[in-house]
Amino acid sequence: xxxxxxxxxxxxxxxxxxxxxxxxxxxxxxxxxxxxxxxxxxxxxxxxxxxxxxxxxxxxxxxxxxxxxxxxxxxxxxxxxxxxxxxxxxxxxxxxxxxxxxxxxxxx
Amino acid sequence: xxxxxxxxxxxxxxxxxxxxxxxxxxxxxxxxxxxxxxxxxxxxxxxxxxxxxxxxxxxxxxxxxxxxxxxxxxxxxxxxxxxxxxxxxxxxxxxxxxxxxxxxxxxxxxxxxxxxxx
Numbered sequence: 698x699x700x701x702x703x704x705x706x707x708x709x710x711x712x713x714x715x716x717x718x719x720x721x722x723x724x725x726x727x728x729x730x731x732x733x734x735x736x737x738x739x740x741x742x743x744x745x746x747x748x749x750x751x752x753x754x755x756x757x758x759x760x761x762x763x764x765x766x767x768x769x770x771x772x773x774x775x776x777x778x779x780x781x782x783x784x785x786x787x788x789x790x791x792x793x794x795x796x797x798x799x800x801x802x803x804x805x
Numbered sequence: 806x807x808x809x810x811x812x813x814x815x816x817x818x819x820x821x822x823x824x825x826x827x828x829x830x831x832x833x834x835x836x837x838x839x840x841x842x843x844x845x846x847x848x849x850x851x852x853x854x855x856x857x858x859x860x861x862x863x864x865x866x867x868x869x870x871x872x873x874x875x876x877x878x879x880x881x882x883x884x885x886x887x888x889x890x891x892x893x894x895x896x897x898x899x900x901x902x903x904x905x906x907x908x909x910x911x912x913x914x915x916x917x918x919x920x921x922x923x
Contacts, residue, residue, distance in 0.1 A: 741914065744911050747906075747909060793866075793867040794908025796851055
């Protein structure tokens with residue numbers, strides 16, 4: 698089973714600032730099958746990024762993903778008020794499809 | 806756009822079997838484009854992938870739950886289901902159904918809270 702470790706646990710930033718979230722895997726993720734999700738309180742997760750760097754349909758271009766192998770990054774270039782939420786990474790290339798423990802992006 | 810909706814009892818007694826159904830609309834579960842998954846989230850905690858099924862009926866389960874989980878599909882009703890046996894309080898969570906490529910969640914249901922309590 699691939700273990701994903703996200704850092705930091707909480708990121709305190711102001712609107713307009715840049716957010717950089719990290720996801721590190723215990724072993725290499727095949728074919729870059731790494732996804733990022735956003736979850737707001739009381740809502741289901743929403744797919745943001747798949748294939749490590751491809752934006753899902755309707756996702757603004759301020760969200761970008763990068764990385765390969767075992768190290769991946771989600772960057773939000775300029776935080777909007779709607780972006781304050783919890784973000785999860787997931788590897789979806791091998792069973793079980795494990796998630797990271799999440800990074801909370803909160804308003805400073 | 807595919808839409809998913811979970812349904813089932815919100816309260817299950819300890820040692821009993823949790824049974825949930827996910828109804829799919831806006832697309833056919835038989836299309837072969839997606840895998841159909843169950844994921845859960847205890848209150849205030851992270852996401853746990855439970856298992857998935859393909860149209861052919863082939864399944865994959867999380868090893869931590871494998872002995873207690875069964876996922877099946879009913880193509881005639883455009884539904885797939887989750888059964889989790891011998892539940893305890895640790896199984897209390899919001900349960901989501903989702904569809905997507907491989908183990909990914911491209912589309913999610915709104916989630917259903919299932920509480921295990923006597």
